[in-house]
Amino acid sequence: MKKASNQGWFKQAGQVLSHTPYLPPIMFLLIVTLFALAQTIDYTTESYEYQIGDIAGRDIKAPKDFFIEDKATNLAKMNSAETSIRTVYDFDANLLKNITTGIASAMHFGRKMFQTADNNTQEILSSESPETGLPESPAISFSAALALKPEFEKKLGIKISKGAFQILFNEKFSEEVTGYLSAIISTILTNGVVSNKEILLAEEEKGITLRTIQPHKERVVANLKVFYGPDQAKTMVRVVGQPILKGVNYSLANLVVDICQRLLRPNITLNKNETKKRIREAQAKIKPTLYQIKAGEMIIREGERVDELKLVKLNTLNEQVEDKDVILTITGICMFTSLLLIVVYFLYLKDHPKLSRDMNKHMAFLTLGLLLYIGFTELAVYIAHASNSEMAGRIASNAIYMVVPLPAAAMITCIFLGFDIALFFSLVLCSLCTISFGCGFQVFLFFFLSSVTAAYWIKERNERHHFIVAGFKLAVFNACLAVALGFFMPSEALPWGVLVKQVTLAVGGGVFAAILTVGFTPLIEVLFNYTTAAKLLEFSSLDQPLIKKLMIEAPGTYNHSVIVATLAEAAASAIHADSLKAKVMAYYHDIGKLDKTMYFIENQSDGRNRHDKLSPSMSALILIGHVKKGVEIAQKYKLGNEIVEGIIQHHGTSLIKYFYNKSLKAGNENINEDDFRYPGPKPQTREAGIVMLADVVEAATRALERPTPSRIKGRVKELINDIFADGQLEECEMTLKDLHQIAKSFNNILTSIYHSRIEYTDKAQDKKQDKKQDKKNGKPKDTDRQPARGEAANGTPAQKDRTDLKRLGL
Numbered sequence: 001m002k003k004a005s006n007q008g009w010f011k012q013a014g015q016v017l018s019h020t021p022y023l024p025p026i027m028f029l030l031i032v033t034l035f036a037l038a039q040t041i042d043y044t045t046e047s048y049e050y051q052i053g054d055i056a057g058r059d060i061k062a063p064k065d066f067f068i069e070d071k072a073t074n075l076a077k078m079n080s081a082e083t084s085i086r087t088v089y090d091f092d093a094n095l096l097k098n099i100t101t102g103i104a105s106a107m108h109f110g111r112k113m114f115q116t117a118d119n120n121t122q123e124i125l126s127s128e129s130p131e132t133g134l135p136e137s138p139a140i141s142f143s144a145a146l147a148l149k150p151e152f153e154k155k156l157g158i159k160i161s162k163g164a165f166q167i168l169f170n171e172k173f174s175e176e177v178t179g180y181l182s183a184i185i186s187t188i189l190t191n192g193v194v195s196n197k198e199i200l201l202a203e204e205e206k207g208i209t210l211r212t213i214q215p216h217k218e219r220v221v222a223n224l225k226v227f228y229g230p231d232q233a234k235t236m237v238r239v240v241g242q243p244i245l246k247g248v249n250y251s252l253a254n255l256v257v258d259i260c261q262r263l264l265r266p267n268i269t270l271n272k273n274e275t276k277k278r279i280r281e282a283q284a285k286i287k288p289t290l291y292q293i294k295a296g297e298m299i300i301r302e303g304e305r306v307d308e309l310k311l312v313k314l315n316t317l318n319e320q321v322e323d324k325d326v327i328l329t330i331t332g333i334c335m336f337t338s339l340l341l342i343v344v345y346f347l348y349l350k351d352h353p354k355l356s357r358d359m360n361k362h363m364a365f366l367t368l369g370l371l372l373y374i375g376f377t378e379l380a381v382y383i384a385h386a387s388n389s390e391m392a393g394r395i396a397s398n399a400i401y402m403v404v405p406l407p408a409a410a411m412i413t414c415i416f417l418g419f420d421i422a423l424f425f426s427l428v429l430c431s432l433c434t435i436s437f438g439c440g441f442q443v444f445l446f447f448f449l450s451s452v453t454a455a456y457w458i459k460e461r462n463e464r465h466h467f468i469v470a471g472f473k474l475a476v477f478n479a480c481l482a483v484a485l486g487f488f489m490p491s492e493a494l495p496w497g498v499l500v501k502q503v504t505l506a507v508g509g510g511v512f513a514a515i516l517t518v519g520f521t522p523l524i525e526v527l528f529n530y531t532t533a534a535k536l537l538e539f540s541s542l543d544q545p546l547i548k549k550l551m552i553e554a555p556g557t558y559n560h561s562v563i564v565a566t567l568a569e570a571a572a573s574a575i576h577a578d579s580l581k582a583k584v585m586a587y588y589h590d591i592g593k594l595d596k597t598m599y600f601i602e603n604q605s606d607g608r609n610r611h612d613k614l615s616p617s618m619s620a621l622i623l624i625g626h627v628k629k630g631v632e633i634a635q636k637y638k639l640g641n642e643i644v645e646g647i648i649q650h651h652g653t654s655l656i657k658y659f660y661n662k663s664l665k666a667g668n669e670n671i672n673e674d675d676f677r678y679p680g681p682k683p684q685t686r687e688a689g690i691v692m693l694a695d696v697v698e699a700a701t702r703a704l705e706r707p708t709p710s711r712i713k714g715r716v717k718e719l720i721n722d723i724f725a726d727g728q729l730e731e732c733e734m735t736l737k738d739l740h741q742i743a744k745s746f747n748n749i750l751t752s753i754y755h756s757r758i759e760y761t762d763k764a765q766d767k768k769q770d771k772k773q774d775k776k777n778g779k780p781k782d783t784d785r786q787p788a789r790g791e792a793a794n795g796t797p798a799q800k801d802r803t804d805l806k807r808l809g810l
Contacts, residue, residue: 023360027367028341034371035432036333038378050314052307056300060314067290068316074288081282086209086220088274089194093212095267096189099157100182103263106156107181110173113140113148142169158262167255177256180244184260187240188233195266197229210268227268234261293317333435340431344424353733354418357684358641362417365528370429373409377433380404399502401437402482406430406447407454407474408513411467412520414455416530422459426451442485446478446506453477454513467521471514478506531640536584539639546637550591556602557593560698561586567694567749572687574741575734582687585646588639589691592630592647596622602699616663620656620676627651627678649688650695652728653680682731689732690742693720697746707754709747716746 050056146165153159160168171177194200200208204224211218228236237260245253293299299313300306306314349355355362384400409429414422430447437443457470482502524530541547542562551558565586572582597603599610599622611619630647660676683689696719704711720743723729729739 020360024345024363027363028338028345031341031367031370032334032337035337035374036330038374039333039435040330049318050306050311052311054306056302056304056306059302060299060317062293062295062297062299062317065292065295066316067292068313070289070291074286077286077289078283081286082279083206085275085279085282086206087203088209088211088218088271088278089200090269090271090274091192091210091212092267092269094214095265096186099185099189099263099265102155102157103181103185104178106152107168107173107175107178109148109152109155110145110168111175113145114172142166145169156259156263158259160259164255164258167251171252177252180241180248180256181260181263183244184237184241184256185263188228188236188260188264189267191236192227192268193233193264193266194227194229194268195270197227197232199270200224200227200268211271211274230264230266233264237261237264336435337432340428344428348424349421352421353684354421357645361528365416365524365530366413366425369409369413369425370432373404373406373429374432374436377401377404377406377436381436399482399498399505401433401443402446402478402502402506403509403512404433404447405509405513405516406433407451407510408516408520410451410455411458411470411513411517412524414459415517415521415532416524416528419455419459422455423452426455446481446485449481450474450478450510454510458517467514467518471511471517473510474513475507475510478510479503482506529641531642533580535640536580536642539584539643540580540587542587546591546633546639547587550594554593554597554600554603556604557590557597557600560602560702561588561590563753564589564691564694564698567698567746568687568690570745570749571690571694571742574745575686575690575738577686577690581642582690585643585650585687585691586694588630588634588643589647589650589695590626590630591633592626592628594633595626595629599623600626611659616659616666617675620659623656623659624678645684646688646691649681649683649685650691651678651680652682652692653677654692654723654726654728682728684731686732686734686738689729689734692728693723693742694746696723697750701750701754704754707750709751712750712754713743713747716743716750 146162149160149162149165152165168177201224207220207222208224209218210221238257241253241257241260245256248256293313293316299317300310304310349363380400380403406426406429410422410426413425426448430444430451433447434440434444454470454474457473458467482505483499486499486502521532521534525532525535538544542551547558550561565583568586569579569583571577572579593600593603599619601609604610611622614622627648627650631644634644634647654677655673656676656678660671660673663671663676683692697716700715700719701707701712704715720739724739
């Protein structure tokens with residue numbers, strides 16, 4: 001009795017915790033507080049901050065070797081490198097080609113008007129000569145040509161006035177005009193036009209680097225005055241055009257000059273990015289000037305005045321040791337941790353569909369995992385400090401972080417909540433653990449890459465031995481990652497002994513993570529009532545006690561459930577949903593019918609329908625009750641939340657049409673449609689939606705009189721349309737494409753199950769065939785059946801003296 005009361009108290013407490021809105025804020029404060037307190041262990045209040053003229057209160061020695069940078073000398077070198085680099089300008093050689101090509105194309109288009117008239121201009125062609133009145137070759141009028149002016153302007157690249165177009169029209173767009181334009185443009189652009197000549201002339205002292213875009217060539221130009229600015233280029237058009245346009249009428253010459261001025265664009269432009277890149281490359285080659293301070297060297301004695309050189313040494317030491325005030329440190333850690341958790345929670349986890357149905361439980365699971373693996377990290381930091389007390393602030397340089405099994409947290413999270421949530425959980429956990437190890441970037445890289453890779457390798461694995469396989473793969477990956485970081489991150493190459501140590505620890509961390517995953521997974525299944533793929537595999541066995549009970553007590557429901565599971569598994573595979581989850585949901589979706597088996601037609605073997613004596617409303621209550629009873633049975637047998645949700649949602653809020661219509665025909669006026677609907681909710685996942693569709697389709701197809709392929713397809717289409725139109729699938733993220741693939745898989749399976757079979761009759765064979773068969777071997781042709789007792793020798797059944805097992809099976 002006392003045990004039962006304790007269980008009731010625990011259950012009640014669990015229900016309160018699962019629904020209280022205060023649990024997430026409490027867990028948030030718990031994480032921030034415990035993590036901040038854990039970081040205060042390794043910090044001291046010792047400071048090396050002084051100002052010029054201060055008096056040192058104690059002797060200060062260098063605790064380790066470090067270098068002092070001569071900032072003044074290095075800054076002078078940087079400035080010298082910057083001034084030595086010439087500014088890069090790009091020369092666009094293709095601009096001249098593009099402009100001259102446009103001119104030639106436009107003028108050719110204009111000349112073509114006078115050579116051939118197309119179908120749109122035939123009506124305006126002149127058919128008679130103005131002098132003789134005789135027909136001559138077709139010519140286009142200016143009004144017709146004006147309609148083609150936009151196309152001409154498009155090819156030319158600029159818009160021109162009607163008067164300018166008429167001048168060109170009068171000249172018949174001659175090749176001479178084309179030559180004038182191309183010659184002037186070529187002369188100006190070949191010389192070069194710069195977008196801002198004032199900025200260019202500022203580089204006259206050291207010259208510029210002129211780089212041709214295509215092909216990639218460059219040269220140094222010292223004389224910068226030869227290039228034209230935009231205004232200067234327009235002036236030079238008229239100067240260059242004078243000898244070229246000599247003898248040309250005034251109007252045409254002005255038009256050529258105007259067109260050239262408008263077509264001109266700078267072909268020399270400043271490339272700031274390339275210039276800055278070359279400056280950075282030059283500065284990167286400069287080796288900084290450093291002064292080495294040896295470990296134990298006296299930096300300043302007690303009572304000495306701080307001068308400029310001593311201040312530089314103290315500031316550099318302060319930067320190297322990274323000692324901070326404990327209050328500021330805790331404040332910064334709390335702020336960072338809070339912001340990290342808030343951003344991840346509100347931007348991703350708060351409205352995530354996998355977490356929304358039981359948010360408190362999932363948040364408790366994530367919080368427990370976070371605190372547990374932060375504890376592992378702090379233990380590793382403690383061991384590192386205990387082994388070498390001088391490692392404070394330098395933990396990141398030691399390989400002990402590689403053995404911390406953080407990937408196990410990502411693997412476990414991926415198993416229970418999916419890869420996407422495991423990714424963000426790993427980001428939070430790896431960021432916090434990196435702070436514990438001294439904020440080394442290589443530590444974060446190792447933790448995060450290892451965790452994400454481990455979660456990816458475990459996300460599609462259903463059996464527990466796959467965890468060990470993933471662990472060994474992770475060990476190899478960690479070893480490669482350790483070697484890569486060992487070669488890349490340090491300023492100098494690591495000794496081979498240290499590198500081997502890092503690889504060994506990294507391999508051990510991978511194997512240790514897999515072992516923890518295998519050990520923690522069953523425990524978490526029990527604590528948080530999660531259902532993993534391995535657990536679903538166990539429930540999918542038809543030897544489960546509940547399945548056997550269904551087979552014995554409700555064989556019709558059992559057969560129906562097996563076929564629905566087959567349909568659901570195939571449909572889930574077709575739309576890339578969780579086929580195992582859909583199949584197991586289908587196996588157990590109707591276990592509530594064990595309560596009143598004979599009230600469901602598939603179990604009525606005696607031909608009597610119990611609902612004939614009940615009112616429609618009572619029959620509807622019995623049908624609706626099987627959902628509630630199924631949930632109770634599932635909880636009793638501890639089938640897990642996923643299966644329980646499948647039982648609750650497999651009917652959604654659909655209408656029990658048969659009894660609803662029966663009630664209407666009975667003349668009941670005050671009928672509430674909600675009384676004939678299942679309580680729901682509607683399917684929340686694609687797997688639950690598939691089970692709903694498979695359940696309805698299988699039951700309806702079984703009732704077809706002649707289930708031909710065409711009838712099956714038509715019935716499947718009709719049923720899915722009805723369910724979709726009723727809004728039952730609007731909450732399970734199922735697309736029309738998914739419904740199409742589901743219908744195809746249903747059609748294939750149902751057609752195979754209900755295909756037409758050869759009819760085996762008991763009538764006598766054709767007499768000629770019987771005689772031929774008798775003559776051949778003295779036996780009836782149908783040799784797969786033994787003749788019944790009392791049957792005549794010639795195969796004709798003897799009606800008299802026939803003994804049948806009339807009560808067989810009764």
